[in-house]
Amino acid sequence: MTATATSARSDLSELGRSETALRTFLHGLPGVDQVGAEQRAAQLGTRSIKTTAKAQAIDLAIRMVDLTTLEGADTPGKVRALAAKALRPDPADPSCPHVGAVCVYPAMVPYVAEVLRGSKVHLASVATSFPSGQAPLEIKLADTRAAVEAGADEIDMVINRGAFLAGRYAEVYDEIVATKQACGDAHLKVILETGELATYDNVRRASWLAMLAGGDFIKTSTGKVPVAATLPVTLVMLEAVRDFRAATGRQVGVKPAGGIKTTKDAIKYLVMVNETVGPDWLDPDWFRFGASSLLNDLLMQRTKLTTGVYAGPDYFTLD
Amino acid sequence: MSERVAVRKTYKLFIGGKFPRSESGRSYLVQSANVSLASRKDARDAVVAARAAVKGWAGATAYNRGQILYRVAEMLEGRREQFVALGVPGDEVDAATDRWVWYAGWSDKLPQVYGGANPVAGPYFNLSAPEPTGVVAVVAPEAPALLGLVSVIAPAIVTGNTVVVAASPAAPLAAVTLAEVLATSDLPGGVVNILTGRLPETVPTLAAHMDVNAIDLTGVADPELAADLEVRAAENLKRVLRPVPDDHDWSSDPGVGRMTALLETKTVWHPKGI
Numbered sequence: 001m002t003a004t005a006t007s008a009r010s011d012l013s014e015l016g017r018s019e020t021a022l023r024t025f026l027h028g029l030p031g032v033d034q035v036g037a038e039q040r041a042a043q044l045g046t047r048s049i050k051t052t053a054k055a056q057a058i059d060l061a062i063r064m065v066d067l068t069t070l071e072g073a074d075t076p077g078k079v080r081a082l083a084a085k086a087l088r089p090d091p092a093d094p095s096c097p098h099v100g101a102v103c104v105y106p107a108m109v110p111y112v113a114e115v116l117r118g119s120k121v122h123l124a125s126v127a128t129s130f131p132s133g134q135a136p137l138e139i140k141l142a143d144t145r146a147a148v149e150a151g152a153d154e155i156d157m158v159i160n161r162g163a164f165l166a167g168r169y170a171e172v173y174d175e176i177v178a179t180k181q182a183c184g185d186a187h188l189k190v191i192l193e194t195g196e197l198a199t200y201d202n203v204r205r206a207s208w209l210a211m212l213a214g215g216d217f218i219k220t221s222t223g224k225v226p227v228a229a230t231l232p233v234t235l236v237m238l239e240a241v242r243d244f245r246a247a248t249g250r251q252v253g254v255k256p257a258g259g260i261k262t263t264k265d266a267i268k269y270l271v272m273v274n275e276t277v278g279p280d281w282l283d284p285d286w287f288r289f290g291a292s293s294l295l296n297d298l299l300m301q302r303t304k305l306t307t308g309v310y311a312g313p314d315y316f317t318l319d
Numbered sequence: 320m321s322e323r324v325a326v327r328k329t330y331k332l333f334i335g336g337k338f339p340r341s342e343s344g345r346s347y348l349v350q351s352a353n354v355s356l357a358s359r360k361d362a363r364d365a366v367v368a369a370r371a372a373v374k375g376w377a378g379a380t381a382y383n384r385g386q387i388l389y390r391v392a393e394m395l396e397g398r399r400e401q402f403v404a405l406g407v408p409g410d411e412v413d414a415a416t417d418r419w420v421w422y423a424g425w426s427d428k429l430p431q432v433y434g435g436a437n438p439v440a441g442p443y444f445n446l447s448a449p450e451p452t453g454v455v456a457v458v459a460p461e462a463p464a465l466l467g468l469v470s471v472i473a474p475a476i477v478t479g480n481t482v483v484v485a486a487s488p489a490a491p492l493a494a495v496t497l498a499e500v501l502a503t504s505d506l507p508g509g510v511v512n513i514l515t516g517r518l519p520e521t522v523p524t525l526a527a528h529m530d531v532n533a534i535d536l537t538g539v540a541d542p543e544l545a546a547d548l549e550v551r552a553a554e555n556l557k558r559v560l561r562p563v564p565d566d567h568d569w570s571s572d573p574g575v576g577r578m579t580a581l582l583e584t585k586t587v588w589h590p591k592g593i
Contacts, residue, residue, distance in 0.1 A: 309554065310363055312530030 012248055015212055016177065019170040026169060026208060032200035032236055041231035044275055045268040051305075054267070058302050059097055061266040061294075062089060063284045066124055066255065068103040068292050069319070070131075070223065076111040079104050083115035085317060090299050093306065099295065100284040101154060105130070106147040113151030124189070125152035128179055131193075131222035133158035137175060144182040154187040155179070158222060159206065161196050169209060176213035189217035189255055192237075195227030200236050207240035211252050219255040219290065228258025229290075231268060238276040251280065257290025263301040266294060292319055330354040330491065332361055332515060333498035335368030336508020347516070350405075350492050357516035359524040362483065365512040366528055369454045369481040372509030377451045377479035381427035388423035388477060391504040392416050398500055405492050407465045414570055415469040422473035422578075429478060429578055437586070444589040449582040451479035452558060453532035456525035458485045458518065460538040464493040466569050471537050472497075474577035476510055483512045483531070485522050487538055491515040519544065526551040533558035533581055540565075 015021050049057055067086045069079060083102050090096035101122035102112050109125045116123050125147035129135035135143075144155055157179045163171040180188050190210035194203050210218050218237055220229040234256045241252045254273075260266060266289060273281050281287050296319070300311040329346070331338040332355050340346075342364065345356040376384070395416045402412045430449055437445040455475045460467035464487065475482045486494035498513045514521050518539065526534055526548040534552050539545040539562045552559050560580055 309527040309551075310366070310524065310529060312528070312555070315529060 012212060016170070016173045019168075022169045022173060022209070022212075023167070026205040029201075029204055029208060032204055034200055034232075037200060037232045037235055041235045041272065044235075044272045045231060047268075047271045049267050049271065055302075055305050057267050057270050058263060058298055058305070060282065061263070061270060061289065062298050062302070063097045063100055064288050065099040065295050065298070066101045066103045066257070066288045066290045067099045067295055068223070068257070068290050069108075070103070070105060070126060074105060074108055076108070079108045079111050080115055081317070082319060083112045083121075085295075085319070086121050087116070087119055089295060090302065090316075093303075096299070096302065100288050103154075103156065103290065106143060106150065106152070109147055109150035109152050122154050122187075123152050124154035124156055125150075126156045126158075126191075126222075128157040128175075130156070130158055130191075131224040133160050134162065137178065140175070141178055141182045144179055148182070148184055148186050152186060154189060154217075155183050156189045156191055156219060158191045158193060159210065161193055164202075164206060164209075165197070169205075173209060173213045176210060176215060180214040187216045188214070189219045189253075190215035191219045191222055191257075193222055193225065194220045194229075194233045194237075195225040200232070203233055203236045204240055207237050208244065211241070211244045211250075215252065217253040217255050217288070219257055221256075221258040221290075223258035223290065229256035229260060231272060234269060235272060235276060238273060238281070241281075242277045251286065253286040253288065254281070255288040255290055260289055260291050261293050262297050263294075266298065295319075328352070330495040330515065332357055332365075333495070333502070333511070333513040334361065334365045334509075335371070335512065336502060338498070338502070341516070345516075349488070350490065352492060354491050354495070354515050357514040357521050359521060361514055361516075362521040362524040363528070365483040365514055366454060366456075366525070366530055368509040368512055369483050370530055372481045372507055373451075373453055373479075375507055376476070376481055376510045377453075379479070381430065384477060384479065385423050385426035387505050388419060388426065388473065391501060391506065392419035392423060394500045394504045395419060395497075398496070401496060402465055402493065405464075405496060407463075407493055411463050411466050415466045418466065418469050418573070419473055421573075422477045425575070425578060426477050429575070429582075432575075433579060433582070434584075439588075442590060442592050444591050445586065446589070447584050447586045449478065449579070450585050452581045452583055453480060454530065455480045455482045455581055456485070456522070456528075456531050456534040457482050458522055458534075458536055458538040459487050459494060460563070460567075460569070461487040461489055461540070463569055464490040465497065467538075468494055468497060470569055470573060471535055471577070472511060474573070475535070475581050478578055478582055480533075480581050481510045481512075483514065483525060485518055485525070485538070486513055486515045488515075488517055522548060523551060526557070527554060529555050531555075531557060533560075535560040535577075535581075536562045538562070 086099045086102045101124045103124040106125050127144040127147045128140035192206040207218050245251050296316045303311040341355040341357050342360045343358040346353045347356045399412050434448040439445040457471050
């Protein structure tokens with residue numbers, strides 16, 4: 001890895017020009033030790049984080065939440081309510097921080113923008129024919145532009161898994177580059193949909209591909225397939241962003257999404273971030289959780305720490 | 320051939336239909352046996368299990384709940400000798416079995432006796448129906464070990480509540496053995512959860528827990544602890560059943576009071592003649 005990375009440092013940006021160069025580079029990445037990655041992830045999940053450290057971790061995790069609703073049944077009223085919750089997750093406690101962002105479908109962006117205007121909460125929109133990504137490129141780009149024009153400052157795109165798995169890396173690369181251009185100033189998060197990539201080696205390749213093409217964030221999943229974010233997959237992606245920064249000097253964020261439901265899960269991820277890439281990434285600008293039910297569990301645990309009494313779901317909103 | 324070594328039993332907690340050790344790893348010696356010493360986190364886990372079971376149990380038909388409770392009585396009858404070996408008098412096991420059957424019979428009758436049509440001056444049907452309160456924390460009485468336990472658990476669950484029971488610290492073996500009966504009776508996991516250990520460790524957590532809807536203080540002997548628990552329970556307006564006097568006769572007719580104390584009444588107005 002290190003040898004490849006340093007020698008390639010100057011010409012990494014040239015890789016996208018030819019399919020062959022891209023393939024040679026991605027297949028030259030060292031393979032992932034599957035047993036080792038799973039063991040490492042499991043081991044980091046056993047750390048005990050208590051009292052003041054736990055309180056800090058919970059507040060940080062709340063600031064990192066991308067509060068998400070991606071349902072066919074989303075209505076303007078529902079996303080407005082969600083945006084209001086993003087601004088003040090716990091109305092009973094003014095010291096509770098706001099979340100990182102609200103994440104919705106493009107058609108819902110205008111309603112969320114109204115509520116979030118003037119706040120520091122970001123507005124993310126999925127785009128590029130989420131969740132399958134199986135649409136012509138022009139439609140994906142139009143989808144992206146529409147979301148940005150409506151007020152989204154972060155775009156969650158999906159990669160073309162069909163092309164990636166067929167080995168047409170240049171096609172995936174070009175799509176990410178084109179989407180990045182369509183985003184303008186908006187941040188681009190690239191969803192790899194790791195549940196469909198089959199191997200950790202593919203996750204590592206897709207991570208590098210997305211970063212080489214200019215993605216500002218790499219995100220695990222859409223949340224729409226059975227296997228969503230897991231600790232080992234996130235570990236592989238964290239190693240990729242660490243090596244990418246070492247090779248190019250550019251820092252890329254990571255966003256596990258889907259299936260993270262409890263405070264305990266979230267804290268395991270935070271421990272892994274700190275141990276793998278260090279405190280530089282322990283910030284909502286560089287690490288996010290794509291989640292919906294996680295926030296209520298974080299709030300219940302936070303309430304337990306401040307009041308000393310176990311909280312119940314009756315006292316928090318139903319989203 | 321060497322002489323056979325008897326298999327000794329570890330008495331564990333009963334949470335969500337499983338028999339885990341205490342999260343804290345602790346145990347204590349009581350009635351010549353090692354029994355798990357539950358921590359407040361075990362209490363929390365038990366409430367989570369009880370809450371998860373409410374939907375299925377309260378949503379089951381009254382007939383189905385009655386059948387399952389009757390099945391519990393069958394299993395209890397079959398384990399009579401085991402309870403006798405623990406020092407529970409045979410008469411008491413019989414009385415406890417009869418009490419399960421008595422409560423099982425109430426499952427589809429209570430809504431008829433305590434619900435029904437209300438007379439109103441208007442073109443409406445006005446119907447009241449009793450519904451379960453939800454998750455109930457129960458402090459079991461110390462004696463009689465089995466009959467007392469059955470007399471507080473059965474009335475709570477027959478109507479569709481789920482319970483977290485703090486077993487008597489001095490006589491927990493009957494409670495853990497009853498858990499084995501419940502685990503083999505088609506009772507869905509989480510409907511009854513049993514914690515063994517010291518009351519001051521687990522019960523205040525249950526009394527203050529915002530996701531517990533009622534608390535039955537029957538087995539709390541210390542008046543100061545009882546008062547403290549009532550204060551904690553007030554935070555989310557739990558229903559509270561006060562401790563019973565020491566000389567309470569558990570073999571007497573229990574009446575329906577313990578069932579009706581853990582019910583809410585839903586009243587519906589329905590227009591008629593349209």
